[in-house]
Amino acid sequence: MxxxxxxxxxxxxxxxxxxxxxxxxxxxxxxxxxxxxxxxxxxxxxxxxxxxxxxxxxxxxxxxxxxxxxxxxxxxxxxxxxxxxxxxxxxxxxxxxxxxxxxxxxxxxxxxxxxxxxxxxxxxxxxxxxxxxxxxxxxxxxxxxxxxxxxxxxxxxxxxxxxxxxxxxxxxxxxxxxxxxxxxxxxxxxxxxxxxxxxxxxxxxxxxxxxxxxxxxxxxxxxxxxxxxxxxxxxxIGATDENSNGENKTLAAVYIYIRKKKHFEGSATELIEELKSVTSDVFYPNRITRDLLEQGHQLVYYGILFAVKRNHQGRIIILHYIKDDNKDEATVTRALLAR
Missing domain, CATH: 3.40.50.300 (P-loop containing nucleotide triphosphate hydrolases)
Structure with missing residues (x-):
């Protein structure tokens, strides 16, 4: 039935x-x-x-x-x-x-x-x-x-x-x-x-x-x-991931940090820990690595050299501040956020 x-x-x-x-x-x-x-x-x-x-x-x-x-x-x-x-x-x-x-x-x-x-x-x-x-x-x-x-x-x-x-x-x-x-x-x-x-x-x-x-x-x-x-x-292509408004918080935070620190060499996880001293934004290792690989070349315009190398522990990020002029930090940060 x-x-x-x-x-x-x-x-x-x-x-x-x-x-x-x-x-x-x-x-x-x-x-x-x-x-x-x-x-x-x-x-x-x-x-x-x-x-x-x-x-x-x-x-x-x-x-x-x-x-x-x-x-x-x-x-x-x-x-x-x-x-x-x-x-x-x-x-x-x-x-x-x-x-x-x-x-x-x-x-x-x-x-x-x-x-x-x-x-x-x-x-x-x-x-x-x-x-x-x-x-x-x-x-x-x-x-x-x-x-x-x-x-x-x-x-x-x-x-x-x-x-x-x-x-x-x-x-x-x-x-x-x-x-x-x-x-x-x-x-x-x-x-x-x-x-x-x-x-x-x-x-x-x-x-x-x-x-x-x-x-x-x-x-x-x-x-x-x-x-x-x-x-x-x-x-x-053109995706902004977590920054849906187009802001690049990664580059801005890296600029503020490395201008004070002058040099960094370590893993993405270690860099995230360091960035906590300058921002409350949350970053993830894969995301911050991708941001730097895709857009890190822009940092050279603000006196920061960026490179990546590998060792037995994995990928190592290198950041070095080469120019210490009197650029206004707030102005540069706004420019990087807009990129």
């Missing part, structure tokens, strides 16, 4: 307050199923890892705020040695909120239970990344209905747990004018997703490209991105 339909009237809908679908990354990644797709070797894993690192630490990514929480990264085609190498290249701070696994059960064959069990052990879980999705599939049937049904359990699980499950997928080479049609599969995956992020390069190896974003819960936008080989991260 079939169940009776449960219905709501327009009056009930319009008089009910529903909690909004929480965004993991502001305007880009909502709760539910998110597909991150791109051609092979374009750098999808670096972007997925950067998103995971940023969510686990509560730091901005691609110039957007994140909802801090624990992350589970299923690196199904990696080794721990390779993961360690990536993390070292990205100069990541050690954290107990980002977890990795190299193997898992298949979708529909135990993976859902594994994620649910992990969530029980880690109640603050916010993000699960499956990289790559193809290796977690139990049945590789390429039909719309089969693909849609395949993700139904994962989508229900994500909504029940209040998390995002990100599926890293490949894109086929095609001249189709709609890039969504280039995602491997029969269209069922695209229809199932709450958000889709498509990463493409202008030309292979150029490090410049576009992140196309669309879905049920987000506005359709295209973000110009470039790959920062020093930070080993995709960066949104």
């Amino acid at each position: 079939s169940q009776k339909l449960e219905t709501k009237t327009t009056t009930e809908l319009l008089s009910t307050v529903y909690a909004p679908n929480e965004m993991l990354v502001d305007g880009l990644i909502p709760q539910g199923i998110c597909i991150l797709a791109g051609p092979q070797k374009v750098g999808k894993s670096f972007l997925a890892l950067d998103i995971s690192i940023s969510v686990a630490s509560g730091q901005p990514v691609l110039g957007r705020e994140t909802a801090q929480g624990e992350c589970l990264y299923l690196a199904l085609e990696d080794t721990y040695r390779r993961l360690q190498g990536r993390l070292l290249k990205m100069d990541v701070e050690a954290s107990d909120t980002l977890h990795f696994a190299l193997a898992s059960d298949k979708i529909g064959g135990g993976l859902e239970s594994q994620i649910e069990d992990f969530s029980t052990e880690h109640p603050n879980l916010r993000l699960v990344v499956i990289d790559v999705f193809q290796l977690a599939r139990k049945n590789a049937k390429a039909s719309y209905s089969a693909e849609y049904s395949e993700l139904a359990g994962l989508r229900d699980l994500a909504n029940n747990l209040g998390i995002c499950i990100m599926l890293v997928m490949h894109m086929r080479k095609s001249r189709d004018r709609d890039p969504l049609n280039n995602i491997y599969g029969g269209g069922g995956f695209v229809a199932s997703a709450d958000a889709l992020l498509l990463l493409t390069e202008e030309r292979r190896g150029s490090g410049s490209g576009t992140l196309m974003c669309t879905g049920r819960e987000i506005e359709s936008i295209e973000i110009a991105v470039r790959f920062d080989k020093e930070a080993m991260r995709w960066c949104a």
Whole structure:
């Protein structure tokens, strides 16, 4: 005997307050199923890892705020040695909120239970990344209905747990004018997703490209991105991250500090501790390193030399004040904030 339909009237809908679908990354990644797709070797894993690192630490990514929480990264085609190498290249701070696994059960064959069990052990879980999705599939049937049904359990699980499950997928080479049609599969995956992020390069190896974003819960936008080989991260061109008003608090704080100190040589974490003597602004190691790498050349106009070197402990920041004229500190600080 079939169940009776449960219905709501327009009056009930319009008089009910529903909690909004929480965004993991502001305007880009909502709760539910998110597909991150791109051609092979374009750098999808670096972007997925950067998103995971940023969510686990509560730091901005691609110039957007994140909802801090624990992350589970299923690196199904990696080794721990390779993961360690990536993390070292990205100069990541050690954290107990980002977890990795190299193997898992298949979708529909135990993976859902594994994620649910992990969530029980880690109640603050916010993000699960499956990289790559193809290796977690139990049945590789390429039909719309089969693909849609395949993700139904994962989508229900994500909504029940209040998390995002990100599926890293490949894109086929095609001249189709709609890039969504280039995602491997029969269209069922695209229809199932709450958000889709498509990463493409202008030309292979150029490090410049576009992140196309669309879905049920987000506005359709295209973000110009470039790959920062020093930070080993995709960066949104023109993004201001935590300084949404365009102010560069990093350069201003560094100027005030180094004019008094004259010389600094140490890690980003050590520099942040020193900056506490001149400002109450909060800085993060990855963010301050990125700011200096991208815009530190501007400091030379104010008599500060900036360089980066590496030793056995990691990346070392060097700042040296070479000019001690009578420039008004407040005037220079305002100029740097506006840059």
